[in-house]
Amino acid sequence: MQIRDLPYTDPGDPDVRSGPRFLLWLGRNQLSGQFNSLLWGLIGQLGVAALPLGVGMAVQATVDGSGTRLMYAAGLLMLLGAVIALGETMLHRSTITNWITAAARVHQLLARRTVELGSLLTRRVAAGEVVAVSTGDVEKIGWFVEAVSRFLAAAVALIAVCVGLVIYEPTLGSVVAIGIPLIALAVLPLLPVATRRADIQRDKAGIATELASDTVAGLRVLRGIGGEELFLDRYRRASQEMRRASVHSASMWSLISAIQVLLPGALMLTVVVYGAHLALDGRVTVGELVTVYSAVLLAAHPMRTFEEIAMAYSYSKPSAKRAARVLALRRDTAGSGAAHTAAPTGDLYDPVTGMLAPAGRLTAVVCGDPDAAGLLAERLGGHPADSGRPSVLLGGAPLDELPLTAARTAVLVQDKEPVLLSGTLRELLDVPASGEVSASDALEAAQCGDVLQALARASADxxxxxxxxxxxxxGRSLSGGQRQRLALARSLVTDPGVLVLDEPTSAVDSHTESRIAAGVKRLREGRTTVVLSSSPLLLELADRVVLMDGETVAAVGTHRELLRSEGRYRAVVTRESGDESGPRTADGGLAKPVESA
Structure with missing residues (x-):
């Protein structure tokens, strides 16, 4: 896979049983790219490893006064320089390709899971964790994936250096062959401590990110109640804890880096002292001493990749774990969906609560508990809170068994607090739709005239x-009522087979609410619509009103019928006290008692 071929046609089905398994799965899906990087890495590293041979030949030729051998040595060094330049250039290209393609694969997997889960994602995973996975974690995962091939190339080059030096000069070569593995393995005892500290630091960073996200999202509300300083203090404390954890983690990595500098220096000093003693005794030539010294000097570069791969793995392991946890989330399904390939039509029925919304009619649902209304809206959209319960049926077909595309074509749920994405109003309303409802009709039905005027005034032109x-x-530049109406217009443009609206007019005044109710009634004529609300203006226009008592249907009828016959209904809709539950007149008022003769 090359960068120009992105995005992937199919990013694949990841192994999300654990973080390391996810990293292994990513590596297996990049075998050709990893092999390419390994090949170019070996060319560059072995070229570097051969440089001491050319340097030693040049020094010895100079000592012996041989111009011919000096020219040969110069030619060898020039050839090795060209090989190193080619290898390093192509290694950089291939490793960056591995990094970007691995990150792109993870991004596509996360995007696919986000689209599949929708609003359920942030109900199952904290918003801060989702942000951390899609930003910093993806980068760390890509770093480890691309570092693997460079580490393997460096390891092979170090083995070649040790073997070559033992063959070239057994006495000094043996010292180097023993010292390099010890240096490479010296930091292993420190890695678990460094990893634990890095995990703590990332956990603190996730908490700080989540607090920042919540504070920014609710800044307007916080200012209204004077609570911004409270949340800012919480963020400051979380930020300081993250800073202390970062310093604590960095101190360990600094110690590991210091060891990776100190021990190669000690080996180099040992080679110089011991080699000089051998040279004075005539057991090695000056050229051989320079060759071994140069090999140790240049070996310090590939040895740093041992530290890098350890750091990359320690950072990417928890990142991969978080990514795997998000990717492991699934939309609850009771079947394969093979039996239903198209969006069904018919009545919408919830077997858990007994709530029925007849096809083609406007059904209003009254719940005394707003949280219960939200859970019911989720169930009607095919996302039950408890996967052990039976699914909502549409035309007799379980929504959980429908393919995702068919389910979303069949039912659209507008949350109580819908989100508006940034962009133009035209882009906001450019959503998958039936084409039967125009943007102007939807805006008119949702009473967005003043919103259009506000947007026109906000423009520089x-x-x-x-x-x-x-x-x-x-939509933070708009009021709550304006955002709510624009979201309603977007839902109306979509024109789904079943539209579920959870408190669609809670942020508007009664006059606007009355016009919105009439507009929705008119625009959704002949289409199945479910409105969860306790507003009399909406309930009056509903074809059918369902009163919920907890998770059970308590009564069904029209608005006026329930006002006359159901005290619980009156208590919710008119906000009356429970003792005002006597008989009612036709318009819903209390009937005057009849005096006895």
Missing amino acids: QDADPMETRITER
Whole structure:
């Protein structure tokens, strides 16, 4: 895979049983790229390893006064320089390719899982962890994947250096052959400590990221209640804890780096002292001493890759673990979905609660508990909170068994707090849709006239088209009611077979709410619509009203029928006390008691 071939047609099915298994799976999917990097790495590293031979030949030729051998040595050094330049250049290209393609594969896997889970992702995994996985963790995983081939090339080069020196000069070569493995393995006892400290530092960073995300998302609310300083203090404390953990982790890696500098220096000093003694005794020539010394000097570079691979693995292992935890999440399904290839039609029925929404009609659902309403909305969208319960049925077909595309075509759920993505209004409304509802009709039904005016005023161009005006991230430049209405317009444009709206008018005034209710009723005529609300203005226009008592349907009827017959319904809808549950008149008022004669 080359960078120009990205994105992957299919990023594959990852092994998410553990972080190391996920890293191994990534490596197996890049075998050709890893082999390519290993090949170029060997060319460059072996070229570097052969340099001491040319240097030693040149020194010895100079000592012996041989111009011919000096020219041969110069030619060898020039050839090795060209080989090293070629190897290092191509190694850099291939390792960066491995890094980018591995990161792209993880990004695609995360994007696929995010699309599959939708809003359930942040209910199962903290938002800060999702941000950490999709940013820093992907980079660390790519770092380890690309470092593997360079480490293998360096290890092979060091083995070749040790073997070559033992053959070239057995006395000094044996010293080097013993010293290099000891240096490479000297930091192993410190790696578990460094890894633990790095894990703590990343955990602290995840907490700080989550606090920052929550603080920014709720800044307007926090300012309204005067709580921004409280959250900022929490973030400051989390940030300081992360800083202390980072310093604690860095101190161990600094010690490992110091050892990787100190021990090769000690080996080099040993070779110089012992080699000089041998040279004075006439047991080695000056050229041989220079060759061995140069080999030890140049071996320090590939030995640093041992530290790098240890650091890369210690950082990427928890990152891969977090990524695997996110990728292991699945949309709960009770079957394979093979029996249903298209979006079904018909009544929407929840076997758990007994709630029925007849096809083609507007059904309102009244829940005394807002949290229970949210859970019901999730179930109606095919995402049950408890996977052991039976799925919601649409036309007799379980939503959990539908392919994801068919399920999303069939049912659309608008959350109580929908999110607006940044971009122009035209881009916001450019969503997969049936094509039966235009953007202008949806905006009109959702009463977005004042929103269009506000967007036009916000544009620098006086004659600007409000549809081309940019909306800031999450629509923070708009009021809560404006965001809610734009989200409703987006849902109406989609025109799904079943539309579930959870409190779609909670942030608007009663006059606007009345017009929105009429607009939704008109635009969704003949389509199945479920509205979870306790607003009388919406309930009045519903074809059918369902009163929920916990997870059970308590009563079914029209708004006026339930006002007359159900005290619990009146208590929720009119916010009355429980003792005002006597008989009602046709318009929902208390009936006047009849006096006895």
